[in-house]
Amino acid sequence: MKKVSISDIARKAGVSVSTVSFVMNDKAVKMRISREVIEKVEHVAREMGYRPNQLARGLRTGKTKTIGLIVENISNAFFATLAKSIEDEAKKYDYKVVYCSTDNDEGKARELINMLSQRQVDGYIITPTLNLSEDICRLQSENKPVVLIDRYFPQHEEIPAVLVDNYEGVSRGMEYLIAKGYRKIALVSIETEMAHMKDRLRAYSDVLSRHGVEPQERLVKIVPYSSDHEAALKEVVELLASAGKDVDAVFFLTNYLGVLGIEAIKKLKIKVPTELAVLCFDDNDIFRLYTPTISVIRQPIEAIGQKAVSTLMERLKQPGEEPFPPQALIRLEADLIKRESI
Amino acid sequence: MKKVSISDIARKAGVSVSTVSFVMNDKAVKMRISREVIEKVEHVAREMGYRPNQLARGLRTGKTKTIGLIVENISNAFFATLAKSIEDEAKKYDYKVVYCSTDNDEGKARELINMLSQRQVDGYIITPTLNLSEDICRLQSENKPVVLIDRYFPQHEEIPAVLVDNYEGVSRGMEYLIAKGYRKIALVSIETEMAHMKDRLRAYSDVLSRHGVEPQERLVKIVPYSSDHEAALKEVVELLASAGKDVDAVFFLTNYLGVLGIEAIKKLKIKVPTELAVLCFDDNDIFRLYTPTISVIRQPIEAIGQKAVSTLMERLKQPGEEPFPPQALIRLEADLIKRESI
DNA sequence: AATTTAGGCTAAAACGTTTTAGTTCTTTTC
DNA sequence: GAAAAGAACTAAAACGTTTTAGCCTAAATT
Numbered sequence: 001m002k003k004v005s006i007s008d009i010a011r012k013a014g015v016s017v018s019t020v021s022f023v024m025n026d027k028a029v030k031m032r033i034s035r036e037v038i039e040k041v042e043h044v045a046r047e048m049g050y051r052p053n054q055l056a057r058g059l060r061t062g063k064t065k066t067i068g069l070i071v072e073n074i075s076n077a078f079f080a081t082l083a084k085s086i087e088d089e090a091k092k093y094d095y096k097v098v099y100c101s102t103d104n105d106e107g108k109a110r111e112l113i114n115m116l117s118q119r120q121v122d123g124y125i126i127t128p129t130l131n132l133s134e135d136i137c138r139l140q141s142e143n144k145p146v147v148l149i150d151r152y153f154p155q156h157e158e159i160p161a162v163l164v165d166n167y168e169g170v171s172r173g174m175e176y177l178i179a180k181g182y183r184k185i186a187l188v189s190i191e192t193e194m195a196h197m198k199d200r201l202r203a204y205s206d207v208l209s210r211h212g213v214e215p216q217e218r219l220v221k222i223v224p225y226s227s228d229h230e231a232a233l234k235e236v237v238e239l240l241a242s243a244g245k246d247v248d249a250v251f252f253l254t255n256y257l258g259v260l261g262i263e264a265i266k267k268l269k270i271k272v273p274t275e276l277a278v279l280c281f282d283d284n285d286i287f288r289l290y291t292p293t294i295s296v297i298r299q300p301i302e303a304i305g306q307k308a309v310s311t312l313m314e315r316l317k318q319p320g321e322e323p324f325p326p327q328a329l330i331r332l333e334a335d336l337i338k339r340e341s342i
Numbered sequence: 343m344k345k346v347s348i349s350d351i352a353r354k355a356g357v358s359v360s361t362v363s364f365v366m367n368d369k370a371v372k373m374r375i376s377r378e379v380i381e382k383v384e385h386v387a388r389e390m391g392y393r394p395n396q397l398a399r400g401l402r403t404g405k406t407k408t409i410g411l412i413v414e415n416i417s418n419a420f421f422a423t424l425a426k427s428i429e430d431e432a433k434k435y436d437y438k439v440v441y442c443s444t445d446n447d448e449g450k451a452r453e454l455i456n457m458l459s460q461r462q463v464d465g466y467i468i469t470p471t472l473n474l475s476e477d478i479c480r481l482q483s484e485n486k487p488v489v490l491i492d493r494y495f496p497q498h499e500e501i502p503a504v505l506v507d508n509y510e511g512v513s514r515g516m517e518y519l520i521a522k523g524y525r526k527i528a529l530v531s532i533e534t535e536m537a538h539m540k541d542r543l544r545a546y547s548d549v550l551s552r553h554g555v556e557p558q559e560r561l562v563k564i565v566p567y568s569s570d571h572e573a574a575l576k577e578v579v580e581l582l583a584s585a586g587k588d589v590d591a592v593f594f595l596t597n598y599l600g601v602l603g604i605e606a607i608k609k610l611k612i613k614v615p616t617e618l619a620v621l622c623f624d625d626n627d628i629f630r631l632y633t634p635t636i637s638v639i640r641q642p643i644e645a646i647g648q649k650a651v652s653t654l655m656e657r658l659k660q661p662g663e664e665p666f667p668p669q670a671l672i673r674l675e676a677d678l679i680k681r682e683s684i
Numbered sequence: 685a686a687t688t689t690a691g692g693c694t695a696a697a698a699c700g701t702t703t704t705a706g707t708t709c710t711t712t713t714c
Numbered sequence: 715g716a717a718a719a720g721a722a723c724t725a726a727a728a729c730g731t732t733t734t735a736g737c738c739t740a741a742a743t744t
Binding site for chain 1: 408608
């Protein structure tokens with residue numbers, strides 16, 4: 001069974017290709033095609049099981065109704081949830097999503113942008129890696145709108161970004177720890193030069209200083225991105241080994257680190273929250289169900305996805321050649337979910 | 343900045359469009375294009391930042407180098423991991439993946455197949471819903487290969503499927519429970535007519551019978567797919583309320599149900615494994631880290647993804663019009679991971 | 685009666701590729 | 715010295731659409 005094309009229908013219905021096209025695109029009335037012909041064509045099309053070839057359509061119109069989504073790693077719960085929310089939201093606008101994962105690799109990210117661009121996606125939603133701003137600016141200069149999610153480039157006002165308010169979120173968490181009397185607060189973060197993580201780190205130091213606590217270097221552990229599970233675990237275990245003495249609380253700056261942290265805590269048999277208070281940035285099933293339950297700063301994942309899509313749609317419908325207007329960062333507030341770990 | 347096409351290059355290099363095409367596709371030598379011209383064209387192409395338009399290419403060649411992946415829900419850890427493994431594996435063959443989620447809705451699944459077919463993907467990897475076999479057979483009759491994952495249609499030998507050996511996996515788990523002396527084994531499954539879940543259920547009954555234990559209806563809880571979190575939780579809580587008396591072990595048949603189960607166990611403050619032994623089909627971070635750690639039957643997710651892709655590739659390179667050969671189910675073995683919960 | 689307007693359609697170009705079948709020289713071969 | 719072979723390219727069709735411009739007939743307006 002071969003695919004049926006518009007000209008097969010035209011032949012069978014005894015009309016021209018153009019007529020069929022008009023009917024299929026609801027332009028029949030505007031083009032004054034008669035009722036009978038419209039019905040005839042619609043009937044034949046249904047009968048033959050016609051389905052328009054989107055490649056041809058895209059080639060002709062320059063629009064594919066597809067958005068390219070680049071995340072760090074689709075198997076990570078945070079990005080998987082975000083992706084689903086973007087997929088669902090895009091569907092409302094009748095857009096399809098093509099995803100891919102960078103694994104936080106600059107080169108891979110570049111390849112992916114290339115690949116999506118070759119496939120003529122109409123716009124992009126990207127979790128950027130370091131040094132990607134040039135490539136992204138190029139996309140915009142080719143009139144393809146981009147919206148960043150989760151991360152941003154501080155010196156590029158012209159690239160819109162939707163993300164949680166990292167500084168505010170971490171500040172709120174820190175204030176809570178301080179308010180509860182903790183002063184020897186350890187921090188676990190991931191090694192990266194990217195601004196969103198720097199914002200989180202900055203909040204940590206700022207809140208400590210504001211309360212007259214000197215930030216101590218030995219309380220801050222930055223685990224290398226590339227390290228394997230075991231190596232990373234070892235680092236966290238080291239940091240928390242002195243829990244109850246030199247450390248009375250720990251703040252994990254990402255989901256993944258929090259899970260790692262739980263593993264370390266379990267291994268060291270640390271009593272939470274009596275020996276160590278625990279707080280994590282980003283929620284996860286595990287934090288809700290672990291004993292004790294772990295308090296978190298929860299990102300509004302759904303809202304980030306929705307806002308990213310709506311911002312992109314805004315730009316997609318902008319006609320022609322004008323460059324995109326600058327757009328300030330869109331920062332969404334995080335919630336502090338208080339559980340048993342602090 | 344407009345996109346640069348093959349004819350822009352041709353003009354600038356002073357050669358014909360065909361020549362450029364040959365050079366870009368490494369057919370230059372075969373077509374006896376001279377060294378100088380090749381270099382000239384390559385230079386101009388690089389200089390102008392040429393990137394082939396895959397729509398046009400796909401339209402002309404009928405191949406898009408894209409595979410459509412349909413899963414139940416990309417935000418579910420199992421499918422997210424599977425998707426990542428498929429994405430990585432496909433990349434090795436230089437194929438791109440387009441994913442989408444059915445949310446287990448038959449209609450939605452059909453829409454997605456339609457959409458992917460319109461986008462001319464070369465082949466499909468599908469987690470099917472009920473009643474989807476006809477649509478899938480249609481794809482194959484249009485010469486688009488399909489590989490099912492995780493689930494299958496028992497009466498359709500012509501559609502290849504890659505999945506864990508569900509019967510064997512659950513049997514192994516049950517034998518373990520029996521060997522440990524448990525006899526009042528409860529089961530929690532999800533409502534579905536699909537064969538993979540029926541296989542799991544059958545294994546449960548068969549093993550019990552083989553050991554002279556009469557399967558009891560009140561020990562089997564089938565939670566409706568559509569029920570919300572709270573409702574589903576309530577069902578599990580009901581089942582487990584008599585733990586320690588009428589129930590001495592519980593086997594959750596999916597990842598999601600296991601998480602729900604932990605929630606119920608936590609709520610009921612059941613002591614595991616003394617009052618209740620716990621086993622779950624599918625691993626998850628939570629099972630590894632919960633106290634006590636939960637034993638699981640682990641699916642070989644990576645292997646499923648890899649095998650699905652390689653099976654698809656096998657069929658993709660089959661030339662022309664011949665129908666696809668039948669292909670027996672590919673069942674991969676699951677591992678029993680023994681932890682503290684039993 | 686001659687021109688306009690409207691109604692109902694179609695021809696053909698265009699989108700950016702790939703690929704088949706040439707074309708035009710130059711060099712061999714007999 | 716004519717025919718054949720080889721080298722180095724090119725013209726043009728085709729893939730399946732959309733869309734602009736236009737054709738033809740009939741009705742309406744001057």
